[in-house]
Amino acid sequence: MAGEFRGTDRYIATEELMAAVNAATVLSRPLLIKGEPGTGKTLLAAEIARSLSKPLYEWHIKSTTKAQQGLYEYDAVSRLRDSQLGDPRVKDIHNYIVKGTLWEAFDCDVQPVLLIDEIDKADIEFPNDLLRELDRMEFYVYETRETVRAKQRPVIIITSNNEKELPDAFLRRCFFHYIRFPDEATMTQIVDVHFPQLKRELLREALTTFFKIRETPGLKKKPTTSELLDWIKLLVAEDIPPEALRSDDTKKLIPPLYGALLKNEQDVHLFEQLLFLNRRNAR
């Protein structure tokens, strides 16, 4: 066994996440990761690669991505043109097969980490087209009539934002883990990793404010870990004192630099209104 994933110096992994990652690594099954945006889904693959010192391959999915593009593409146009120009390369079809990310990961001599990011963005049939590839870790190249097999079954991390339902057959082949939003203790750890020199007091105030904002009912987009980190970065850069964050004793209703936390004007408005009501009730 190559070693266990236990998080890294930049990435705090909970016990459950570690269990899921290790299960996926040992049994070399793809691991499907879901969770609120900003909980570090995409980052996970990079951190696994770093901590286990494996090479990382990333395949970012867009709405126009086809499964075939991850395997290989046959560049017929170049070949046609080369044939006109009398290029000798034209005799060998291999020169015109462009490898996709999946093929490159399969070709890797040591076990790599492969990230398939935001699989739910693709067309609804996309996951179905990858069933055999993920299951057997092999695929067939029609143009050259050869089968490509993974030299080392890669650790595959797939992330999804739940925009589309994934087909059952696909889910059967994956392990699944849902990254929950971190609680305050975990959050403190996470911030610690990113800002080791942060003043305790500022951190406490920032976290209180942050969780208060998250609890505001009816927010369109709740701020997440990555937004909290951005905000703290700003607070540190602007040298805001911890007292300024206590909304109840300042005249200003909204925490400073709120733009990092609340990302649309309806939410800002809603939050303002609620604070205003709270303050009036407190009197």
Added chain:
Amino acid sequence: MLVKFFLLLKRAGVPVSITELLSLLEALKAGLGEVSAERFYYLARTCMVKDERHYDRFDQVFAAYFKGAQDLFALLERELPPDWLEKMAVRDLSDAEKAEIEALGGWDKLMETLRQRLEEQKERHQGGNKWIGTAGTSPFGAYGYNPEGVRIGQSGSRNRSAVKVWDKREFANLDDTVELGTRNIKLALRKLRRFARRGAPTELALSDTIDATARSGGWLDIKMVPERHNVIKVLLLLDVGGSMDDHVKTCEELFSAARSEFKHLEHFYFHNFTYEALWRNNKRRHNEHISTVEVMRTYASDYKLILVGDATMSPYEVTYAGGGVEHWNAEPGSVWLQRLMKAYPKFVWINPQPQARWRNSPSIEMIREMVEGRMYPLTLAGLDDAIDALS
């Protein structure tokens, strides 16, 4: 020992298959779950549950099974949301009983009766969750509306969220084959695709290229075409509020599926029936109207019109001027519907009410005749038929 756990999971509605069980066993064999009970729990969850919606159910089964003390299903029963009972009551009672309730006049009294009834049922079926299944198939009006539109009791629209969660569960338990997830809806809507090439040329047109190359005496002459896009245009009118509250979930699914499937999708809301005005934003429905005439003028007749509504209302709302429940309508709704039908030759009415209940409601029958039979239930088969009628 895990086989029993596996079967319990299945019974609790977590979609597990042999594959999941085998991979858990494989993982255990690899020594992954040995350190602590917690580790084992995480491992089992990672292997067996594929959707966070099932985490809770998994937790309950896990706790019950590995403690061995609690009977899981008894637990589930006790946790039934109380307002679900209310709904259940309304759904489960016969017409005679409804009259009786009205005579009794009290909801509390009814709840008491209902509890007794549930007790009885529990004993009869033994298995905790069986009677839940039977409730849904009850033939009587949705959540206690009688077909003419009179509401019994005061259950109103309160606390629907709790019920909805439950409804979801019931839906899956009852019949997996008719489950309408967004995925299924999308697949059904796909049939309505009409592809056309428009915009910037980005793809190689193979046959054109060969043709042009041959013409220029063998010199390569590359021809490009624009990518294919779905050009179908859809005008979606949705009934909201009132009796439609019960169908919110399915309608939301239909809507979100439609929105991701069609590039040209225009949607408007109406209440109960189409009159002279529609609105686009349901939150501001009382002050932001757009007149139906305006809609018909803006969107040409190549739009396909899809009306979604349960068509359950008092017949007066359809046929009489001034029959509308929310405002005074100068012309009867039927006139407006006919205008819409004329403006959009391709149209269907999709009705989320189960088809078996259509006969019980005079207004559904009436509207069905009015739309020349082009009313389809909101099921996969119904959608397929509707799409056929549209294309």
